[in-house]
Amino acid sequence: MAELLPLLLFALVCLVLMLGFPVAFTLGGVSLLFAMLGWLTGTFDPAFLHAMPNRLYGIMTNQILIAVPLFVFMGVMLEKSRIAGRLLQNMGLLFGPLRGGLGLSVILVGMLMAASTGIIGATVVTMGLISLPTMLRNGYSPALASGTICATGTLGQIIPPSTALIILGDVLSSAYQQAQLQQGIFSPDSISVADLFVGALIPGLLLVAAYLLYVAAIALWQPQAAPAVADRPPVDRAFVLELLRGLLPPLVLIIAVLGSILAGIATPTEAAGIGAAGALLLAVLYGEFSIKRLREVLDATLQVTSMVFMIFIGAALFSLVFRGFGGEEMIHNFFNSLPGGVFTAMLIVMLVMFLLGFILDFIEITLVVVPIVAPVLLAMGVDPVWLGIMIAINLQTSFLTPPFGFALFYLRGVAPASLPTPVIYRGVLPFIVIQVLMLVLLALYPGLATWLPGQLYG
Template sequence: MDLGVILAFVMFGVFLALLLIGYNVAYCFAGTAVMFTFIGDLAGVFDPSSLALLPSRWFPTLSNQTLLAIPFFVLMGAVLEQSGVAERLLRSIGLVMGNLRGGVAIAVIIVGTLLAAATGVVAATVIVMGLLSLPTMVKYGYDHKLATGAIVASGTLAQLLPPSLVLILLAQQMNISVLGLFRGALLPGLLMAGLYIAYVAVVAWRRPDAAPAMPQEERDKVAGIHIGREVLVAMVPPVLLIAAVLYAIFGGIATPSESGAVGALGALVLATANRKLSWEMMRKSLRSTADIVILVMTLLFASTFFAQVFERLGGQDQATRWLSSIGGGKWGFVVVAMIAVFLLGINLEFLEITFIVVPIFVPAMLALNFTEADFIWFTVLMAINLNMAFISPPVGFSLFYLQGVKPDEVRTASIHRGALPFMGLQIVALVLVAAFPAIVTVLL
């Protein structure tokens, strides 16, 4: 192994060390790239003039129409969150299912799934669902572990269900169709939501005290006709909006960017109809959207700089040779890649993982003759894997999001223990999708 390759992997190690210490990921990318540009130049294994190629890598990324979908979908979710649509939706579904044991938890999973599809951002979904539903379930006597597990698991589906920010970025980094990835991820996402609902139903059947029905006095507060009207007004409009956006994308009527723009407009119309449209709501929604978009673009610039230096030092070629020579061919690579993604996902956000590992994986996948369908299948496996990592104790990010908004009577240990059964269900989903790729490819 020559000196350049050694420096490339030392650079990668320094980058991970800085990241785990707690430095901003964009600064870690750019800082280590600058540092090893000078070190490589002094060692005579790196030509700094090669950095002149960076603009030619940045400009195609900036002109990529796919990335336009990000601010539109984030704005759509932020408006739905800030305008109280999610709160009203949860209340209406909870009233309908309140007669069932475990009905409120099932309502949380349904609303969490819908909100995940609307926002595409895990933190927003988990925090909103935690604020809205956890105090209610605690009040009704739900087992704290079941209540918190349902929230973090359904909220984390924002990484998998289209139109997900994760899927858009993965498609851009993998150089595959966003539409194809959205189609491939839809059934696995619904499969996971179905597994969660089935688990809650089984717990409610075997342990009625852990998942009681809504108390009678709560149900008596609203007459049946009021419940029907509340469901009609609160549930139908946001569900129709989400369905229309997805239908436009899947049906080829509009591009993801165009659908996102219409979805953002539709969210503003719903906010107006709910009399929640205000300058303050718009300020918060636009600020949230700007924060995420700026973060994504900063990471794009910094990670491309890092990748250029890593590649010029010879690290990319060596990583490709190692990954493509793993025993077992495609399956051997998939197993190793999934282990790496899961371990990184315990400590890192999906953005960091996307920009760290995907540039390393793609050349190896090409060397192993992955088809476009294989790329989509592998990317969906990555998204499911990231779901697992996000709720895995003790440092899963979704657990931290919920800890920040939990009532005082809910212990942190209950949140961590409650995530374990749902993590097991995610493993089941991962194995099913890996063993039966048709779950992903049937809609392609």
């Protein structure tokens, strides 16, 4: 019975989360309850909890994690200052006269928004409020419009600089060091958030290109589903200047943030500071800055950051209790006993994470599940950068899959009542196929994720 306790702990955490309790307090509360019961029954050594103060100190002094509130501030400021709306308006004017041009604009603007926020909910809600009415008003198929917005919103998982990749990179770095210790390797080498950022570039851009090709194909074969927008002003000097005014500043900001990381000029944390300051400067330049708006952005940043770090604390407690019950050893033995070795282990992990994506957000899965399975997979020889990108795209697909995908719920919350939920579900199916094909392609050709980091940092 004792060997089943780690599984019971994990199952009960998932059950309580499904009942709607806050994630951070569920992780900590259920773990403490199990630890107390285990101590009373003699199946848990409370000495495992002695490491908790060091874990908390490590979380609060982690230089990489300082990037989280800074990137959140950058994304919220760009959202609140209506820069996304101006971007979409200008891109729509540029591509509108083409069939499918508005859909292409939504994908490109959504990609930039995803790169700036890294939060699915913020991107989907923002794009839903801004672009969905415009697409429907211009005769776009409701299924195509909703599917494009949902799929584009999930790009925040994979397009750097992404808050999700920062957290995943930090967790995988710890898992990599732990896997090395298990193998008796004492090396300071590790992976960095920059490795994940670079590794995500090619798969992320391939996904964006696949989305664009799909919308272009629909516009070609079903022109009534993605008609051209005819009402564009004449292309004169004033039009070009307005276009550049709306497109260049946010594009330069994102390139400066990501380029400084890729070039080794700045760490992710320093680049996040550049992004936060740049977003504030853009709000001032566009005339959208006010003390009230700044207070709203700071409040939203504080809420998201507090939520993330409370989950960090709850996940650290869960990890210690799970390990104290022998869960890590149980996972290690289970994976090593599987027929097919690494392939079967990866397949099971991907399937479990995909299903957990229906009830848990990216941050919870990264902080709860990844520390359990990643050390074992890395010890089996899996490349950490490839594993991180596979996890990101897998969860991106899960968040898009009916009937429980988070992106669908976010869009349903802002979509008009005249847009039926089954239409939203039907609209995302082609994009799910694209993402599954991307997963298969990445599994067959790991170099898509590992080649560029090797060239830059190898």
